Amino acid sequence: MLGWKIFAHSVRMVFGNLKQVLHITVGPAAIATAVIVVLFVVLDIPLEALDDSADQLPFGTSVGSIFAFVLTLIVVMLITMFWIAVSWHRFILLEEYPSGIVPTFRFDRILAYLGRLLLLGLLFAIAWLPMGLLISALVSVGGGEVVSVVVTVVYSMFLIVCFYRLSIILPAAAIGHPVTIGEAWASTVGVSGAVFVLLVVAFLFQIAIQLIFTALAFIPVLGVLLTVFFGTLILPLINVSILTTMYGIFIEKRELT
Known part of the structure; x- marks a missing residue:
């Protein structure tokens, strides 16, 4: 039941604070969009340059400009996602309400x-190495x-559960109260089953939402708006809220309400 309670609490956390959701997400997303548009203009990159099916780059477009654009695009997207995640963690755990047009x-x-x-990610990769060797040996037989x-x-599945058990170091970093890998592991001893249930429920929930999006896609305007709202704002924040919860x-010993 703990896994279900964590998921349900995370969902309520988002839908119970929709005003703050919009305040925390819309501003950074708008800034990121503006930066990307400026990049298009400054680097003079035509839309055809991003077409995977194209055999060659459009006239006047260099490989260097495309590389600079893609690299900057990745950096902007990562900073925006982490800006939103950090702001949400701090809002929930520290009650740091966003002020001004965008969160701090x-x-x-x-x-x-x-x-x-x-x-x-590094720990995950290291943990996968021996299993990769074992799988290669099995395939060769x-x-x-x-x-x-x-x-x-x-x-x-085992590694994903371990990843989530350790991922509480992320909200800890967001609020400036660092938690070590050892502390994260020790604080989540005995809850692997609950984390597994949590992951299954979250996965099924996202599948259900995607099916709803598919059905709503036939509605011209409303379908698009709801798809963007849930796909880019609600679902990502629910995942962030799971880590917050x-x-x-497990760290602050709060009671689920």
Whole structure:
């Protein structure tokens, strides 16, 4: 039941604060969009240059300009996502209400958030190495393909559960109260089953939402608006709220309401 309670609480957290959701997300998203538009103009990149099916670059467009645009685009998107995530963590955990047109831009917390995420990615990659070698050995053996698929799925789920157990270091970095990998692991001992249920419920919820989006796509204007609203604002913040809720429960020992 704990996994379901965490998910339900995270959903209520978002829908119960829609005003703050808009305040925290719309401003950074608008700024990011403006920066991308300026990049198009400054680098003089035609839309045809981004067409994957094109055999060659449009006349007057250099590889360097395309590379600069894509690299800057990735940086802008990452900063925007982390800006929103950090602001949301701080709003929920510290009751730091956004003021002004956009939430406070805390570059140090954004860098800390990115650093912790890279650390988790590195740990995930290291943990996958021995399993990758084992799978390669199984595939090389006749009839080992089925076993390798089963092992891959089971081990991947195990790593994802471990990732979420450790991911409470992300909201900790956002609010400036660092939590070590060891502390995160120790604080979530015995809850792997609940985290697994949480992940399954969250996955099924996103599938259901996507099916609804598909049905709404036939409605000219309303369908597009609802798809953008849920797909770019609500669903990502629910995922961020899951980490926020886990931090509150396992680190701050808060009670679910």
